[in-house]
Amino acid sequence: MTNEELHAQMVAAMKAKDKTRLSIIRQVMTEVKNIEVNERRDVTEEDVNSMIKRLIKQTSETLEMSKQAGNNQERTDVLTQQVEILESLLPEQVSxxxxxxxxxxxxxxxxxxxxxxxxxxxxxxxxxxxxxxxxxxxxxxxxxxxx
Missing domain, CATH: 1.10.10.410 (Arc Repressor Mutant, subunit A)
Known part of the structure; x- marks a missing residue:
């Protein structure tokens, strides 16, 4: 996913008033901005995809810990939804x-x-x-x- 596609997704989430999707996309865009500022270079599509994969891994680990703890089902549901949104941002996997x-x-x-x-x-x-x-x-x- 390119930076422009990510921005278009953010605008669509704003129009749809999808707060969860919007917060996830903003999180990804913040990471993109950090790379641009810290490394002083333009972000490639590969950078965005690897960043999304990293966020999926982090969120999945948090989800697993939440499931193991067995408390707060609402938090577990939110984390599950976040992982699904992040996975939808990645290109289709070859399988x-x-x-x-x-x-x-x-x-x-x-x-x-x-x-x-x-x-x-x-x-x-x-x-x-x-x-x-x-x-x-x-x-x-x-x-x-x-x-």
Missing amino acids: GDALVALIEKTIAEVGAESRKDMGRVMGALNAATGGNFDKAAAAKEVGARLS
């Missing part, structure tokens, strides 16, 4: 049949023959998709094909 086809193509391109080549295949998949694929499913599939 299923598209992932299998990409794995076959990548194995052929890399010339992988054994499990020793699994790291090279996973690295090539990461580069091809920008890290936007189901890593666990991909590792299982690559492992099965290279055994």
Whole structure:
């Protein structure tokens, strides 16, 4: 997601009076601004996506701790909703049949023959998709094909 798309999402959330979505998008935009100010550079789409992934991880960890504590169901529901909103901001992940086809193509391109080549295949998949694929499913599939 680009910075401009993020701004458009913020405007749409304001018009829809969706306070939860608006607060999440503002949080992401604040992080974007921090990178621009602290590193004195323009933010790339990859920066925004990695920032969203980091926020998903942080929010998911907080959600898990909230579930383990077992108190305040309302807080757990809010955190669940925040994770869903953050995930909706990311581009669609490559999975299923598209992932299998990409794995076959990548194995052929890399010339992988054994499990020793699994790291090279996973690295090539990461580069091809920008890290936007189901890593666990991909590792299982690559492992099965290279055994």
